[in-house]
Amino acid sequence: MGKNVGKQSVRSKGRGQSARAVATPSRPAQVAAILDEVLTWQSAADQSVSRYFRANKQMGSRDRAEIAAAVFDVLRHLRHYRNLAQSGPGQLTLCLAWLGLYATLEKPREQLPTEASMHDWVAHCQRISPDTLSFAVRYSLPDWLQVEIERLPQPESFAKALLQSAPLDLRVNTFKSSRANVLEQIEVLRSSQAHWQAIPTPFSETGIRINANPPLEQWDLFKQGLIEVQDEGSQLLARLLDPKRHEMVIDYCAGAGGKTLALGAMMNSSGRLYAFDVSASRLSKAKPRFARSGLSNIHPVVIRPHGDDRIRRLAGKAHRVLVDAPCTGLGTLRRNPDLKWRQTPEVLENLCRQQQAILQQASQCVRPGGRLVYATCSWLTSENEDQVDAFLKANPDFRLIDARELLPETLLETEKTSQVPVVDSAGMIRLRPDLHGTDAFFAAVMVRDAST
Incomplete structure (x- = not known):
């Protein structure tokens, strides 16, 4: 199953020349390829993801976002997913990739390859109640970190929060601008992209929270030093x-x-x-x-x-x-x-x-x-x-x-x-x-x- 490919893409080499079909790996195969490297733990996950994207420059921003989201979802839930993948119908990292994609894609049944065995297996996994799993498996923790978390007040609430993705926090450079002014400028930037919003952080007077990952480095606000990424x-x-x-x-x-x-x-x-x-x-x-x-x-x-x-x-x-x-x-x-x-x-x-x-x-x-x-x-x-x-x-x-x-x-x-x-x-x-x-x-x- 690791050799499974999706649709064929065609790249034209010019008028009068025959078109050459280039095989594009399926989305699960792309995610699995990154996981094969990440799970060796030789380097940070974001570095492995970046290397893969540099080697596949033809990918669009949406492709990259979907792949990265699935990879990081797998890493958050790795112990749980590995436990499920023992019954999977394919290679380990490919099964992990399917689980990550099902968790992050909007319509996975429509967006993923039509492989009945994989879709049926994921559906079976989704019917397993988390309550039947141990604390460490349910929240995907190494044993030694499970022990540490259970010493904290309200450990289950804390462990559950660590499985979520974090929002994007910005700090306004008050030497150059004010939070109110920056929020106004961000509102103009996002006027045609209503799927995300920017709000003041509740505790820091210089903070702005965004529930998305817009291209900050392309913003004049960033280039001019009015904002920096900071939790x-x-x-x-x-x-x-x-x-x-x-x-x-x-x-x-x-x-x-x-x-x-x-x-x-x-x-x-x-x-x-x-x-x-x-x-x-x-x-x-x-x-x-x-x-x-x-x-x-x-x-x-x-x-x-x-x-x-x-x-x-x-x-x-x-x-x-x-x-x-x-x-x-x-x-x-x-x-x-x-x-x-x-x-x-x-x-x-x-x-x-x-x-x-x-x-x-x-x-x-x-x-x-x-x-x-x-x-x-x-x-x-x-x-x-x-x-x-x-x-x-x-x-x-x-x-x-x-x-x-x-x-x-x-x-x-x-x-x-x-x-x-x-x-x-x-x-x-x-x-x-x-x-x-x-x-x-x-x-x-x-x-x-x-x-x-």
Whole structure:
């Protein structure tokens, strides 16, 4: 069945020449071809999808969207689908592809090849009640992550939310424009495309949420640096650091620069904002974003993982330091579902050692009375509360401050209906996709004793 092809397409080579028929793989075969590579776990799923599209440039935007949607649906439901595919009438990845396409296409019976055995098999799978499946199979989790999720409040609600796709969140560059103005311009752009909408995010004052994936890079709003892609939870992180004009601020793990840009806009392009990262390539990719933003206070710096002279020179000088630490990224499973299959307890153990070292190094830059924010896009306690607790024990000159004072009231009000606190008794923050519509996210805000 892996050799099954759909309709023949005909490409004309010019007048007077005979037309040559080119075999086009069926949609399930296209999805299966990508899954064959993705399921080796040698690279991120989005990279495998991009490679396939580059090798098949004749595909239109609709084809690409349908294929990508099916691939990522399979990755979200992989354990469940693999369980079903054991009874499938064909090769594993082809059966997975059919399940993903049935879940994402509008009219799969009409849009997919007329293979009665496959259609009948999928129909049989759809009649199986999820209630008959174990928690790990129903929500497609590795065993070790099932254990971690079941430690959380309302674990089933959380696990179910991770199976959904995430909306597209944008952050308005307030150095150049306002959210109201950008929303007006987006409304003009979408006037002939009523199938999607853009609305203000409920918690971030600079956020816009879109329930589709329009071609942002073609928009003048994007080219002129008025908008950037950034999850609402990540936008709130800048609010926790709360940088002021004319201060010295360090984004210690700047990466692609999204949070650096948010901080720079809050500082109104004044003061000095360092974007530190150990990866020259990541900072290089961030530079076009910095240029579009119009901000002139950003200073990208490639640092060594240990013993960097520039860090020593900045010891005790920064008003505010952000450590958005490298982590498992499990809070982004709605966007990157392959991570739950690519991460392992061994990877986690190594990351925790890195996080501990990075937090300790970054804290040296904080001046007396200055603020230190530690954050991850993870929901694992070992990457979050455990790291903060260990740091505070080793550094008694730092103390936690209650993040409740720094968050918008609209976010805190979600506690009334969910019965799950946004901020715990120690003052640390957890956001969740099921309760807040953001990626799963953790942050702790600390201040250094002014007398040190």
